[in-house]
Amino acid sequence: MTDDRRAQLADALAAVRERVAEAARAAGRDPSDVGLLAVTKTWPASDVALLADLGLTAFGENKEQEGSAKAAELADLRPDVAARWHVVGRLQRNKARHLVRWAHAVDSVDSPRLVDALEAAAAKAADAGERVEPLEVLVQVSVDADPERGGAPVGEVPDLADRVAGCEHLHLGGLMTVAPMDVAPEEAFATVWELATRVRASHPGATTLSAGMSGDLEAAVTYGSTCVRVGTALLGCR
Numbered sequence: 240m241t242d243d244r245r246a247q248l249a250d251a252l253a254a255v256r257e258r259v260a261e262a263a264r265a266a267g268r269d270p271s272d273v274g275l276l277a278v279t280k281t282w283p284a285s286d287v288a289l290l291a292d293l294g295l296t297a298f299g300e301n302k303e304q305e306g307s308a309k310a311a312e313l314a315d316l317r318p319d320v321a322a323r324w325h326v327v328g329r330l331q332r333n334k335a336r337h338l339v340r341w342a343h344a345v346d347s348v349d350s351p352r353l354v355d356a357l358e359a360a361a362a363k364a365a366d367a368g369e370r371v372e373p374l375e376v377l378v379q380v381s382v383d384a385d386p387e388r389g390g391a392p393v394g395e396v397p398d399l400a401d402r403v404a405g406c407e408h409l410h411l412g413g414l415m416t417v418a419p420m421d422v423a424p425e426e427a428f429a430t431v432w433e434l435a436t437r438v439r440a441s442h443p444g445a446t447t448l449s450a451g452m453s454g455d456l457e458a459a460v461t462y463g464s465t466c467v468r469v470g471t472a473l474l475g476c477r
């Protein structure tokens with residue numbers, strides 16, 4: 240069973256890496272400039288352990304409790320793996336205090352109130368000796384401003400980025416986006432790329448552009464993505 244799953248994940252990972260590499264080469268980019276976040280939501284910690292064996296260290300979850308449990312399980316299964324856990328989903332502010340105990344990054348920050356809640360939670364965690372590093376934060380951009388999917392409208396992103404950058408216990412990593420259903424992904428990614436360039440002009444450390452998922456990672460790599468977030472193409476259908 241485990242051997243079958245290991246082989247399946249190895250094949251899927253090779254295929255995803257090849258897609259990223261091909262898109263990067265076509266865009267004149269270095270494939271090694273595009274990171275891979277394995278989105279492991281709904282999949283067991285045993286799968287995360289196998290992905291870690293294959294060399295992955297960045298994992299994404301969209302629920303606080305599931306992520307927290309899986310991070311603890313992985314630490315038991317693979318004590319030597321220095322995993323980095325990202326929260327990629329919509330987040331209620333009251334989860335912030337729990338989340339800062341296990342998450343290294345929140346990729347889906349889209350409101351001033353959430354920024355403030357994360358800063359307060361990260362400050363408490365630092366005081367309590369629960370974390371030393373600042374929490375990495377990406378501002379999620381919503382190209383079509385649809386409130387359902389999360390993300391801040393383009394016009395609000397620069398102020399949100401400034402707010403994150405002004406927080407002592409947060410580090411502004413850059414921007415994240417999910418392409419809307421009703422817009423060509425190229426168009427959405429081009430918009431966010433331009434926005435990311437502007438944000439980086441005021442915040443040189445904000446070098447991450449997290450864009451692209453199983454279905455649209457090529458378009459995202461064409462438009463400057465430095466991190467693709469892949470679930471289905473690696474692990475199968477949820």
Ligand SMILES: *Cc1c(COP(=O)(O)O)cnc(C)c1O
Binds near residue numbers: 301328454470
């Ligand atoms: C689930 C999820 C992904 C992964 O999507 P796939 O289509 O399964 O690759 C990426 N980003 C976010 C924000 C997600 O919620």
